[in-house]
C-alpha cells in the first residue's frame with residue numbers, strides 16, 4: 328500500500344483524476360489523504376465528492392469551504408460571491424454528501440508515519456494531545472443531531488486570542504479558525520485572519536514558525552495557503568498549490584516524499 332497526500336481539490340475533478348493517473352493510484356490498494364477544501368470555487372463538486380465517497384481507503388479532514396457548504400446545505404448560510412456549490416445543493420444526493428462530510432474530523436494523526444493532517448495549520452501553543460482533544464470538541468458538535476447552533480456560530484474572526492478558559496461557541500469558533508483558516512499567528516495564542524498572501528502582517532509570523540516542542544518529530548501536512556506554492560521544510564509539507572486558481576494540484580507520496588503535480592486544465 329502507498330499513501331498519497333493531496334491538497335485542495337476544490338471541485339477540480341478533471342485535474343484530480345489526471346493526477347491520480349499520474350501517480351498510478353490504485354483504488355483498494357493505495358490510500359488517499361486529502362487536506363480539506365474538497366469542494367467550492369471549482370466546477371465539478373458533485374463528481375469530486377461522489378468519487379471520494381466511493382474510495383475504500385481514504386482519510387479526509389475538513390477545510391473552511393467544506394464547513395461553509397455544510398452550513399449552506401442546512402439553511403444556515405448563503406453562498407458567497409464566487410461560490411460554486413449549486414451543483415451539490417441541487418443534487419438528489421445532497422443529504423448523503425452532508426452526512427458524509429459531517430463525519431470527517433478537522434485533524435487526523437497517523438502513528439505509522441507520525442503525521443498530522445490538517446487543512447490550515449497547527450498553532451504552536453497546543454501539544455499533540457491537546458490538538459487532538461480540541462479537534463474532537465468540534466467534531467463532536469458536527470456529528471451531533473443539534474449541530475446547527477455551532478454551524479451558525481462558526482463564522483467570524485473573533486475571539487482571536489486563545490485561552491483555556493474560553494467556553495461555548497466562541498471557543499469552538501476559535502478552534503475551528505485555527506485548524507481551518509489560520510495563516511498568520513503570534514505566539515502564544517493569537518490568530519490573524521485578514522491576510523492571505525505570503526508576507527506576514529506586522530507582529531505576526533506564518534503559523535509554522537512556532538511549532539510546539541511535541542511536534543519535533545511529527546510531519547504536518549496542510550493545505551489552504553495557495554500563496555506559499557507548496558512550501559517544503561523538514562517535517563512540514565504545504566499541499567495547496569492553487570489548482571482552482573489555474574496553477575497546480577499536488578500529491579506527495581509518503582515514505583519517500585516524492586512530489587507529483589498536475590497543471591490546471593482550463
Ligand SMILES: [Mn+2]
Nearest residue numbers: 364390391551
Ligand atoms: Mn481553505
